[in-house]
Structures are given as structure tokens and as C-alpha cells.
Amino acid sequence: MKINDKLTSILLLCLELVFCQESTHNQTQTTVPGIVQPPSTAATAAQSSEAVTEGSVNRNEGTIDPILQRSRIARLQALREHVLASLGWTSPPDIDSATKDRLLRRLSTPVFVSRQRHCYLPACDLPMVDLPDYMNRSIWFDTSSRNIRYYFTIPTNTDPNLEIKSASIKLHLKRRQDCPCAYDRDISTSRLHIKMYQYRRPIRSHSRLRHSNMRLIDAKMVTWEGSRWVSFRVTDAVRRIITRGRRNGGFEVQVRDMEENSIDAKTVIDPTVCSFVTSYDCTESDVENDENEEVEETNYSPVLEITSETTTIIDLTQHGVGEY
Numbered sequence: 001m002k003i004n005d006k007l008t009s010i011l012l013l014c015l016e017l018v019f020c021q022e023s024t025h026n027q028t029q030t031t032v033p034g035i036v037q038p039p040s041t042a043a044t045a046a047q048s049s050e051a052v053t054e055g056s057v058n059r060n061e062g063t064i065d066p067i068l069q070r071s072r073i074a075r076l077q078a079l080r081e082h083v084l085a086s087l088g089w090t091s092p093p094d095i096d097s098a099t100k101d102r103l104l105r106r107l108s109t110p111v112f113v114s115r116q117r118h119c120y121l122p123a124c125d126l127p128m129v130d131l132p133d134y135m136n137r138s139i140w141f142d143t144s145s146r147n148i149r150y151y152f153t154i155p156t157n158t159d160p161n162l163e164i165k166s167a168s169i170k171l172h173l174k175r176r177q178d179c180p181c182a183y184d185r186d187i188s189t190s191r192l193h194i195k196m197y198q199y200r201r202p203i204r205s206h207s208r209l210r211h212s213n214m215r216l217i218d219a220k221m222v223t224w225e226g227s228r229w230v231s232f233r234v235t236d237a238v239r240r241i242i243t244r245g246r247r248n249g250g251f252e253v254q255v256r257d258m259e260e261n262s263i264d265a266k267t268v269i270d271p272t273v274c275s276f277v278t279s280y281d282c283t284e285s286d287v288e289n290d291e292n293e294e295v296e297e298t299n300y301s302p303v304l305e306i307t308s309e310t311t312t313i314i315d316l317t318q319h320g321v322g323e324y
Helices: 006-019 022-031 042-054 066-087 097-106 235-242
Strands: 111-120 148-150 162-173 191-199 214-223 228-233 251-256 279-281 303-313
Touching (some): 191 228
Antiparallel strands (some): 162 228
């Protein structure tokens, strides 16, 4: 069969792949007692589909209920007849194996994409590592500092099929108690400039606390009138750690007022609640709340949310495509 038009070739190939399943279903039909030949009309298929609710899978024997099996075959047959009638054909095309393989190679490779979202809580202790990743605990947890440092235990994954789509650190601001903010018309007293930094190299001495060792990741001007969540985008920083294997030097948060005067971040941001759980799967949880909405949780610890996608390439030859 000579095919000149590429679109027609792909269409014929898809039809061949649909109709070639008939042999498989006929083999399955002979193994299930009580199955008759599938009906040849769409109306019969609709009647059979209504009876699906009466059928079920026999879990003890591992076989499919005959009613359910007949309904599946009837719907497949109705689909085949509908495709043939739409194209004005009476029988499916016959494509030789060489042409089929050539067309398959031209088609884009089918893939399966799965999305995950993982959440990490700040570590209450630094990991026990040697140089060059060693970090000085006394400097890191210096309570006299007006800034807050966060270290998230992020695993490294060099899988080329993994892509980090987004990452954000959410901080919860405390409820302000030092002024009647509802009656304060001067917004400068309630506006804060919060900056999120990443350390380029692990802190081993006070010299690495300099700005030359810090990378500004995100900054926001927020109104501090009540408790709320504030989100900072750290996608590039997390992507460098996970997929590129860069050192995880941790993050630091600095708070300034409208005049850029330093404010003790611990008086503004809720602290970390230490627990044995430092990470969990938050794919199905409702963590993407609006920043202005109050989250009904007792744990207001900072949280790092990472959304990733894993792409799996489907090998058509291993799934029986092209073998008919």
C-alpha cells in the first residue's frame, strides 16, 4: 500500500493499531465461559454498558465477569464501526510491517508525566558532615543574631527526567501586639521589608556571614497588621541544589522597616516547631493557600514546598505496538 501523504499515513497507522486489538480480544473471549460474539451495532453496545453495574470482578478466581467483558467488547466493536462509517470504509486498512515501523519512528515518543509536591520543615540541628560541607553550629544557631537562618534537608536527585517546576518558602508572621494597627493611618509603621538570602557556601567561620557569600533570592514589602503567611520564590536556588548537586548552604531571612533599620526577625516570624518529621508528601494536601488567608493549623513553622515533575518515556515496542 503506497502512502504519500504523511497525515494520511499517521491516520491509517492509528486505525491499524485500533483494529489489530481484535485478535487479542478474541483470545480473551475464548478463555471466559459464556461469552458470545460481540454485537455489531452501537445500540447493542449502549444496552450492554447499562448492564456493567450488574457485573463485577471475581476477586477469588481472578477472572472478569462475563457481562462486563461482553460490554467492553461491544463498545470496542461499536467504536470500530463508527470510525469506518465516518471514513466511508467497509474494512480496516492493511499496512505492512515495514511501513508501520517507519511511521512509528516519525511519531513523537509518548511520555507519562507525574507531578509531586513535597514539603520540608527547617532542621532543628545541622547534619553531621565533614568538609567541605561542614557548618559551624554555634554560628548558625547564634541567638544574638537579629536574622533567622533555615536549613532544609533537601535530597540531591540527578535524574534527567526530573524537573523542578516551582519551590517556595512560606513564613508565618506573628500577630502584632505593640500598636493599635487598625487605627494607625501611618502605614510606614506597619510596612516591613523581608529579604530571603541563600548562602553560597556553608558557614564555617564568621567571615562567611558577609554579603559576598550571600545571594538575594527574593524580597517582599509586606504590611504587618496581623498574622498571615508570606511566600518567597526560591525555585532557582532549590533547582541548583537538587538537580545540579550544588552545596546546600541554607537560607537566611532579614527584616527591615521602611527606613531600612534592622528589626529582630524573631519578633516578626513564628519560630520552627521541632519534631521528628522534617519532610512529608503534601501532594494531596491543601497547602496552596492565599497569602492573605489564615491557615487553620497550630504549627506555623516555616515550610519549603517543592513541586516537581517526572517524565517517563513509554517504549512502544515493549507494549506490543508494532508487533501485529
